Amino acid sequence: MHFKKEYIDQGDLNRLSSMVVDSVNDHIAVVDREGYIVGVNQSWIDFGRENGLKHPKCAVGNNYIEIAEDVNENHIEGRLVSEEIKRVLNGDKTTDKIEYPCHSPETKRWFICEVTGIELNQRYAVVKHIDITKRKKAEEWAEFIRSTMNHDLKNKIQLMEGYIELLNEKIDSDQKNMKNYINKAINSIDDTKRLIQKIQSIEKIKKEQTVPTELQNVITNSINDYKQEIQENDIKIKTDVNNCTVMAGSMLQEVFKNLIMNSIQHADCSKIEITSTTNKDICSITYQDDGKGIPENNRQHVFEKGFSSKGGTGLGLHLVEKIINHYNGDIELKDSEKGVKFLITLKKT
Incomplete structure (x- = not known):
């Protein structure tokens, strides 16, 4: 084993240490024994600037304990962080991790706060905020799929079982009721198939890439998928989308398929119009x-998971909103004198 005889001098070592801390993605601040912030890393500064803090050092010189305690009574995490800092400054080496939300109007975020004590010329607390948003969103997806499978899908299967049991009891005794039970069992099977398709669509959203997408092609394909149902219900569809190309993907077709199917099944409509305008x-x-x-x-x-006024799965419009949000777009239910009106906004290419 070989050792290097020349060592970095103290000044360069201090600069190197500072660069290492600044290279860390976690947001780090050092707090003195009175609670004042004496130093922060670059990630802390960047996060502050991105969220409207104009101070060049993003709160250096402010009392972090007071800031953490001065929060809305509904947000106890700030006071918990304050208590953890006090514990470390009073001698504890490390403290419990505190998980908390830190949402902005544009996005949802979650962090874990860790506080560690160090000794130099006095006692300091190193406060570290670790972004766990990806993990939390993955957990939300897993819980969403789990609850859908456990509740909605199980209910559909139980309905099928019930109708089939009734059918079995009525064999050779009541032909009229037998036909009714068969139709209900078939409808439950169809509902279950649609539910599974929606769950599969939701899973696909996570893998969907955002690419330039021809809006006219998406709408034409969506209409063609329900061509028979549209004709059977004598519905006229008018489209005028100005050859617009948007940043979306293949799942955009699921948006219009869901909207069209809702109009066919629940609206009792005679006309559907899909139009677009562009602005910058x-x-x-x-x-x-x-x-x-x-x-x-x-x-x-209408966009809440599980909400349905017609006895459906309650996933259709929820899925629509998730897809549009995945493309960094927005969908709103607008006021209309008659029927239903949705406004979807997407980025142009």
Whole structure:
């Protein structure tokens, strides 16, 4: 084994140490024994600037204990962080990890806070905030799939079992009821197949790449998928999307398929219009039918998972919103004199 005889001098070592700390993605601050922030790393500074803190050192010189304690009573995490810092400054080496949300109007974020004590010329606390957003979103997806499988899919299977049991009891005794039970069992099977397809679509969203996508092709393919149902229900569809190309992907077709199927199954409509306008780098797409519309007391719930006023899976519009959000777009339910009206905004290429 060989050893290097020349060593880095103290000044260079200090600069190297500072560069190492600045290279860490976690947000790090050093707090003195009175609670004042005496140093932060570059990630701390960048995060502060991105979230509106204009101080060049993003809170250096401020009392972090006071800042953490001065929070809304509904956010106890700040006070917990304050207590952990005090414990470390009073002699504890390390403290428990505190997991907390830190959402902005644009995005949801989660962090873990760790506090560690160090000794130099006095006692200091090193406060580290670790971004765990990817992990939390993965956990949300897993819980969403688990709850859907355990609740919605199980309910559909139980319905099928019930109708088949009734059918078995009525064999050779009541032909009319037998036919009714068979139809209900078939409908439950169809509902289950649609539910599985929606779950599969939700899983695909995570892997979907955002690429330039021709809006007209997406809408044409969506209409063709339900061509028979559209003809059977005598629905007229008008489209005018100005050859717009948006940043989306193959799952965008699921958006329009869900909207069209909702109009066919629930709206009792005779006409659907899909139009678009462009403004700078945004394409605004309006989807509107002339059907029954959505009752006022249900409007705020239409994108919620599991919500359905018609006895469906409650996943259709929830899936639509997830896909649009994945493309960094937005979808809104707009006021309309008749029928339902959605406004979708996506980035142009």
